[in-house]
Amino acid sequence: MSLILISSEHFADHQTPPGHPERVERAEVMDVVAARWRDGGGEVVAPRRATHEQLARVHDAEYLRRISETAGQAVALDPDTYTSTDTYEVAQLAAGAAVDAVERVMSGSHTMALALVRPPGHHAERSRAMGFCFYNNIAVAAAHARTMGAQRVAIVDYDVHHGNGTQHMFESNPNVLYISSHQYPFYPGTGAVDETGVGAGTGFTVNLPIEAGAVDEDYQTAFQDVALPVLRQFKPDLLLVSAGFDAHERDPLANMRVSTEAFAAMTLELRAVAAECCSERMMLVTEGGYDLRALTASLETVVKTLSGPLEPARWPASGVKSSRGRLSAEAAKRALKPFWRL
Ligand SMILES: [Zn+2]
Numbered sequence: 001m002s003l004i005l006i007s008s009e010h011f012a013d014h015q016t017p018p019g020h021p022e023r024v025e026r027a028e029v030m031d032v033v034a035a036r037w038r039d040g041g042g043e044v045v046a047p048r049r050a051t052h053e054q055l056a057r058v059h060d061a062e063y064l065r066r067i068s069e070t071a072g073q074a075v076a077l078d079p080d081t082y083t084s085t086d087t088y089e090v091a092q093l094a095a096g097a098a099v100d101a102v103e104r105v106m107s108g109s110h111t112m113a114l115a116l117v118r119p120p121g122h123h124a125e126r127s128r129a130m131g132f133c134f135y136n137n138i139a140v141a142a143a144h145a146r147t148m149g150a151q152r153v154a155i156v157d158y159d160v161h162h163g164n165g166t167q168h169m170f171e172s173n174p175n176v177l178y179i180s181s182h183q184y185p186f187y188p189g190t191g192a193v194d195e196t197g198v199g200a201g202t203g204f205t206v207n208l209p210i211e212a213g214a215v216d217e218d219y220q221t222a223f224q225d226v227a228l229p230v231l232r233q234f235k236p237d238l239l240l241v242s243a244g245f246d247a248h249e250r251d252p253l254a255n256m257r258v259s260t261e262a263f264a265a266m267t268l269e270l271r272a273v274a275a276e277c278c279s280e281r282m283m284l285v286t287e288g289g290y291d292l293r294a295l296t297a298s299l300e301t302v303v304k305t306l307s308g309p310l311e312p313a314r315w316p317a318s319g320v321k322s323s324r325g326r327l328s329a330e331a332a333k334r335a336l337k338p339f340w341r342l
Contacts, residue, residue: 015084030116047097057143063127098141122163154236159244162191184209203339212255216262218325245289
């Protein structure tokens with residue numbers, strides 16, 4: 001079997017206050033998607049908890065101690081990041097699912113893995129919980145892949161928010177490429193086009209900030225003109241995806257107009273890169289996505305795209321005239337000119 005899903009019924013135990021977007025129904029969506037895959041003969045496994053050693057590769061020890069002290073308690077760690085009594089354990093399972101996905105793909109037991117997790121991770125900094133995130137799941141995965149022999153790891157983050165935590169954890173590391181498309185200006189405020197990395201990592205942070213209101217064609221341009229050529233030149237040994245679906249036109253938290261079909265196209269483009277560069281080795285971890293219908297449809301289309309035949313991506317046409325993607329791509333090309341042929 002080429003695709004495996006990793007999910008846990010315990011993700012529902014991360015309870016947030018009433019009205020909070022990271023609500024328990026998000027876990028139920030993931031259960032439904034996993035159950036349908038299993039019913040169709042697909043493989044679904046439950047994760048183990050990430051170990052202290054795995055988490056400590058990207059988080060500092062004092063922070064890990066502070067998070068461990070929230071065990072059994074409901075507390076607010078920042079204005080929108082809350083724990084319930086079980087969050088400490090659930091967050092360890094989410095990071096553990098990302099580790100498990102990497103192990104399956106790196107060991108060759110599966111070609112692709114999708115970790116359906118909550119809480120999300122890409123806003124979590126080395127020593128700070130923020131934006132609904134506690135442990136940076138995708139960063140824990142990337143660090144784990146490096147210890148398993150991956151020389152070059154690429155992370156593509158199509159969540160509508162910039163993954164500030166992921167960028168900061170790897171911005172000085174030339175072995176981990178981070179590419180993010182995101183609404184900008186917007187929460188969390190980082191992800192400007194001139195943030196291209198630090199020191200030896202300069203050029204290995206690729207930001208595609210896009211103005212609110214972007215449609216499918218804008219994402220197609222940003223992907224095809226910048227993200228995909230950079231990936232092909234970097235030639236990763238493993239492709240990681242921060243799969244957030246809050247750029248969807250139905251999402252209540254953000255203001256983009258991306259269709260479910262465009263998420264299929266993005267995923268298929270990335271799969272094609274993985275096929276060219278690294279024998280299709282690819283893993284995805286969920287991030288945001290706050291409209292339950294859009295989240296269900298997007299996850300199902302991603303599962304279908306990863307398990308079906310590898311065909312050329314068919315980008316949908318919204319018919320809306322927008323220059324947002326072109327402006328973003330042009331700015332990124334200028335910023336990245338010293339590092340990549342674009
Ligand atoms: Zn998001």
